[in-house]
Amino acid sequence: MATEAISVRVPGRSAGHDLRAVKVVLHREMLRFVNDRTRMLSMLMQPVLWLFVMGTGLGSLVQGSIPGVDYRTFMYPGMISMTVIMTGMFSAGSIVWDREFGFLREMLVAPVSRGAIVIGKCLGGAIVATGQGVVILAMAGLVGVPYSPTLFATLLAEMFLAAFTITAFGVMLAARMKNMQTFFGLMQMAIMPMMFLSGAMFPLANLPSWLHVLTVVNPMTYAVDPMREAVFSHLNVPAAVNAVLNPGVRWFDFQVPVALELGIVAALGAALLAVGVAEFKRAE
Amino acid sequence: MTADPAIAVRGLKKTYGKVEAVKGVDFEVRPGEVFGFLGPNGAGKTTTISMLCTLVNPTGGSATVAGHDVVKERDEVRRNIGLVFQDPTLDGYLSAEQNLRFHAELYGVPKRVVGDRIRQVMEMVALWDRKDAKVMTFSGGMKRRLEIARGLLHSPRVLFLDEPTVGLDPQTRSAIWGYINQLRLTEDITIFMTTHYMDEAEYCERIAIIDHGEIVVIDSPEALKASVGKDRVQIQTADDTEAIKALRERFGLDAAVHEGAVTFAVASGEEFVPRLFAELGMPIRSVSVSRPSLDDVFMSYTGSTIRDAESGDGNMAWMRAMARR
Numbered sequence A: 001m002a003t004e005a006i007s008v009r010v011p012g013r014s015a016g017h018d019l020r021a022v023k024v025v026l027h028r029e030m031l032r033f034v035n036d037r038t039r040m041l042s043m044l045m046q047p048v049l050w051l052f053v054m055g056t057g058l059g060s061l062v063q064g065s066i067p068g069v070d071y072r073t074f075m076y077p078g079m080i081s082m083t084v085i086m087t088g089m090f091s092a093g094s095i096v097w098d099r100e101f102g103f104l105r106e107m108l109v110a111p112v113s114r115g116a117i118v119i120g121k122c123l124g125g126a127i128v129a130t131g132q133g134v135v136i137l138a139m140a141g142l143v144g145v146p147y148s149p150t151l152f153a154t155l156l157a158e159m160f161l162a163a164f165t166i167t168a169f170g171v172m173l174a175a176r177m178k179n180m181q182t183f184f185g186l187m188q189m190a191i192m193p194m195m196f197l198s199g200a201m202f203p204l205a206n207l208p209s210w211l212h213v214l215t216v217v218n219p220m221t222y223a224v225d226p227m228r229e230a231v232f233s234h235l236n237v238p239a240a241v242n243a244v245l246n247p248g249v250r251w252f253d254f255q256v257p258v259a260l261e262l263g264i265v266a267a268l269g270a271a272l273l274a275v276g277v278a279e280f281k282r283a284e
Numbered sequence B: 001m002t003a004d005p006a007i008a009v010r011g012l013k014k015t016y017g018k019v020e021a022v023k024g025v026d027f028e029v030r031p032g033e034v035f036g037f038l039g040p041n042g043a044g045k046t047t048t049i050s051m052l053c054t055l056v057n058p059t060g061g062s063a064t065v066a067g068h069d070v071v072k073e074r075d076e077v078r079r080n081i082g083l084v085f086q087d088p089t090l091d092g093y094l095s096a097e098q099n100l101r102f103h104a105e106l107y108g109v110p111k112r113v114v115g116d117r118i119r120q121v122m123e124m125v126a127l128w129d130r131k132d133a134k135v136m137t138f139s140g141g142m143k144r145r146l147e148i149a150r151g152l153l154h155s156p157r158v159l160f161l162d163e164p165t166v167g168l169d170p171q172t173r174s175a176i177w178g179y180i181n182q183l184r185l186t187e188d189i190t191i192f193m194t195t196h197y198m199d200e201a202e203y204c205e206r207i208a209i210i211d212h213g214e215i216v217v218i219d220s221p222e223a224l225k226a227s228v229g230k231d232r233v234q235i236q237t238a239d240d241t242e243a244i245k246a247l248r249e250r251f252g253l254d255a256a257v258h259e260g261a262v263t264f265a266v267a268s269g270e271e272f273v274p275r276l277f278a279e280l281g282m283p284i285r286s287v288s289v290s291r292p293s294l295d296d297v298f299m300s301y302t303g304s305t306i307r308d309a310e311s312g313d314g315n316m317a318w319m320r321a322m323a324r325r
Helices: A015-035 A037-065 A071-100 A103-108 A114-138 A149-174 A180-196 A209-217 A221-232 A239-245 A258-282 B045-052 B074-080 B096-106 B111-124 B140-152 B170-186 B221-228 B240-251 B269-279 B294-302 B306-311 B316-324
Strands: B007-016 B019-029 B034-038 B060-065 B081-084 B158-162 B190-195 B206-211 B214-219 B231-237 B256-258 B261-266 B284-290
Touching (some): A037 A114, A071 A103, A071 A180, A103 A114, A149 A221, A221 A258, B019 B060, B034 B045, B045 B158, B074 B081, B081 B140, B206 B221, B214 B294, B221 B294, B240 B256, B269 B284
Antiparallel strands (some): B007 B060, B206 B214, B231 B261, B256 B261
16 A cells, blocks of 8 residues: 555536436446346236237137227237336336435435436336337337337337336335335336236227226326337328227327327426425425 | 544433333444444344434434434434344355445445446455455355445444354454454544453453443443442462461461362452562462453353343343253
8 A cells, every 4th residue: 555545636516527426327227237137137028928828818819890900019018008107116116125225325425416316226127128118119020010210219218218117106106115125016006907907918999988087197008109100100000090099098088199198207207306305305 | 643533422212112222322432443232132232232223313412423413414424334143244146245235325425436446445355365255155154244345335433243253163254353453443433342351451451331321331341340349369289278277377378279279369469479479488389360351251241141131030030051052
């Protein structure tokens, strides 16, 4: 130890400093994901099973009623959102993991705003989830969806938005959780009904009114529908079939436009993020 | 240095429900000092350190660390302190260097010094050659060393070490003490630590003995031991009975045979030994002088040994047997 100590002056808080914190929390999220191959695979397993096994099986059953469209093509946008949502939730769950293993403490005693940490986490989750979604995007050809650059750009943006919102939701849940089992239990409880009621598995047209109400209040519906809208706009589908498979979302007589749907998802994401930040501030 | 105290604490208090974990403590730590909090588990050490580190809000009283209030200027305090917790807070899936880089970014260490500084602190704890290994492959001692390096990365003015050597083997413990001592030479830093190992408290310049949420006494280990009083002197002679008789007649001392040697207590053992040789009037084969230990100090201030205090009233004998192995 002959070397002179390198002097470090830690600067006061600034926007630049918070930005660095956001970036490094995000960076860690990605490193963790890239290092964990099993997680990557297991996150892909479920949607692929749904798409190619369930989709093929059910598809042969309903073939007659939807002429000209492969049932798997219908399921495709739903499975993209499913992948994104599962991955985003898992990323959020790592907060609970960090708490159990003490790393959360390292972040919480740092001289940065809680907001920077939570935003970094949500962005990280969203990017990882979008990356996972890209793998499903790559399979488009297998289910008869064209490889169109505009379509993919639209889907990517929508995926990112959905992923950010769901990660924010997960972070909000995880803020108070003490162990992984509770979190994953709760996550299953929240995700399954949201999944089933979102139109990811079956079309939302001609549903009994009680079920219709549930699908309309389900926030995930507004994440899935724009993706389906995007996919179907790039397909040649008979109008009658399109009305069955891609009915959009209706509030009474009002057909909800895609822009509003995306706005709902974004607003929800921002609100959940704010709640998450507030929870971390309060937890001190 | 006539600077302001590194840590100043006034009537600091923390209650959890009806339990008073810390009952209003007062103390000051001077800049550059190694200050130890000594007490049994559950005495309020970790609660105090958590309040000083802005992790827990005090119920009452006030504290400043590096000149900043721990409640009102939380961020300022955080910028100026380094922390090494009792439990590891590393990300096992990241490499050692990645863990430090994360810390540097989070603390806003200027970009152009990050790399050099990481190398410097890792070399200090002899982990530079393992920088690319995942932390989960590290032993407990390596993890603790890495945490110490990380705690120093942003050049804190005060380093908090909560039981830095608990659960480590003796060799690693002494290595960690080596780093801490070396630190005081290379960095301008104040160290505040908690421990329940008596022998480690000896390394501190001053220690506060804390028991049941209150500070019983604060002083240097030397002064504390002196306050307890007498040194223990043991001599080996050819004829123990004769020696005991001579000690009583010539020095007025009560001696007895303990552990196979004639044992007695005097105020200042080292000064007494020359007189002993000159005046005892019989040959002495060997002599040993032992200072009162911090165990004796703890005992005299709290009325129990630290191990008894930790085991409560029950199985004391068993604990003592365990401690002796």
